[in-house]
Amino acid sequence: MASVFKHIALTVAIGCAGLGQAWAQTAAQSMATGPLKGEVVKIAWIDPLSGLMAGVGQNQLKSFQFLAEYFNRRNPAGVTFEITGIDNKLSPQETLNALKSVIDQGVRYVVQGDGSGAAAAIIDGVAKHNERNPGKEVLFVNYAAMDPDFTNSKCSYWHFRVDADTSMKMEALTTYIKDQPDIKKVFLINQNYAHGVQVVKFARENLARKRPDIQIVGDDLHPLAQVRDFAPYVAKIKASGADTVITGNWGSDLALLIRAANDAGLNNVKFYTYYGGITGAPTALGANAAGRVYQIAYNATNMPGEIGTLMGDFKKRFNEDMYTGAVYHTYAMLGEAMAKARSSDPVKVAAALEGLKFKSFNGDVEMRRTDHQLQQTLYLSVWQKTDAKNPMQAENTGHAFVPVKVYEPYVASTPTSCQMKRPG
Secondary structure (H helix, E strand, C coil), rough: CCCCCCHCCCCCCCCCCCCHHHHHHHHHHCCCCCCCCCCCCEEEEEEECCCCCCCHHHHHHHHHHHHHHHHHCCCCCEEEEEEEECCCCCCCHHHHHHHHHHHCCCCCCCCECHHHHHHHHHHHHHHHHHHHHHCCCCCECCCCCCCCCHHCCCCCCEECCCCCCCHHHHHHHHHCCCCCCCEEEEEEECCCCCHHHHHHHHHHHHHHHHHCCCEEEEEEEEECCCCCCCHHHHHHHHCCCCCCCEEEECCCHHHHHHHHHHHHHHHHCCCCCCCCCCCCCHHHHHHHCCCEEEEEECCCCCCHHHHHHHHHHHHHHHHCCCCCCHHHHHHHHHHHHHHHHCCCHHHHHHHCCCCEEEECCCCCEEEEECEEEEECCCCEEEEECCCCCCCCCCCCCCCCEEEEEEEEEHHHHCCCCCCCCCCC
């Protein structure tokens, strides 16, 4: 049959070719020997590989491929992860088409993250498929689509999110902002879709609760991945007298916003972002943004230990930054759950995932049973020049996001209204 895989399918090569020497030696010494040794687990990655967000998607697909090589050598289940990438053009309908195609080809694990509209389509599509096809269930790991509704009113047993959601990151971010007396006037600018609307909602609620003296002096929503000139938006920020901007923008929408702010000489305003470190944004930031741009995330440019080595090796191979740490979460979590279940059957793995506690690159994490939302440490980082303590550069700019605050999982954890419907 004709397949959407035809022109853009990319399959992981097994082994350690091209990796840093020390990493490769460690990997070779820790070849996975678990209960499912030799079993292949096929995973479909469904996200943008074309359009304005193509750079983000391409980087994330490389991250999934690269870390598959690593985890194929050391996951406790002993499975081999095989990744295939499909371009959904950031479209929910294209996402559904891709989902149907991969299911028809026997794939039972799907990962996606760029765009909550696409994530909603997968959640709904997977739930309907599983209900109609017992014995052929599919499991969805969401690595970046942050709409809190997915683990609240729209929660699904077959959906597991390994990124912190919009509300969790805003909880941590405003915990920092409340202690900054120089922040008095805030402008909100966000993409006009689920995530951006939720950023606005939770920013307003959290600031009103923690710093009621702060004024919201502007609130703009713009089309997702369509704006090429943010000068008019920056002019409004400038005219508002804002001293601070809060934005959940990502990809080209953040890079172009920052570039327009720099071009307009908006040097007296701080930016608090969710995605300052992803493709294009660090280059747009440059030296002018040092000390003025912050990021709330589960990682930073220079991470210690194992993940730091992996980030360095990724950069050597691709000359790109590996910033999507949730990819690591995905493999670590699936490997632990499959070892626990002694099976790669999504039904048994889903049951093993509920309440699973495991170690990841940012410490001890837990997949909360009530709503399938990963609980994890978050970092508030600032853009600054690299130094001996933080030598790795973001996009070869000579700068990096360096943590100024570390928030333990309980700080950012938010309650859930999920009424989980479990099979049977």
